[in-house]
Amino acid sequence: MSADAEPDALSVVLAPTRAGAFDADLGLDADTPVLTHFYLPDAGRSVTAVFGLDLSTPAGRGRARFHAHPQGPREPTKRDDFAAAVIVAVPPWDRTEVRAYDRSGSRLALEEVDAEPPEESLGDASL
Known part of the structure; x- marks a missing residue:
């Protein structure tokens, strides 16, 4: 997505699983x-533009953000949307150019886990 958005910056909400x-x-x-x-x-995006709220992210989700900075820097900036964890990437968009930070801008360890997340279903949700 970062390469496709270039030369524009990109911001993506990330959500965790325990x-x-x-x-x-x-x-x-x-x-x-x-x-x-x-x-x-x-x-x-259109709902957010009208109401000023991000209604596309389910409540309680999205405690992290990914930001692509096509022209740098490889650190969070004041223009970024902050979260508990912020992941920043710069070209050439490979794993060596990705760093993680906490809300205050301090570096965090970022470890890749080779695992399949648990399957989810809507369960008993009804329309």
Whole structure:
């Protein structure tokens, strides 16, 4: 998505799943958040423009943000939407150019986990 959006910046909401919810043992504390979902940045844009609220992200989700900075820097900027965790990438859009930060801009460790998130269903939801 970052390469497709270039030369424009990109901001994507990321949502976690607790490590304990995975079928496989990830070697992490059960309460550790693992980023497993993202919400397309264009979803709900017209509703957000009219009401000024991000109604495209379910309540309680989206505690992290991914930002693509085509012209840099590789750190969060004042123009970015902040969250509990902020992941920033710069060209050439590979794993070596991705860094994670907390809300105050301090670097965080970013570990890639090779795991399939648990299946989700709408359950008993009715229309």
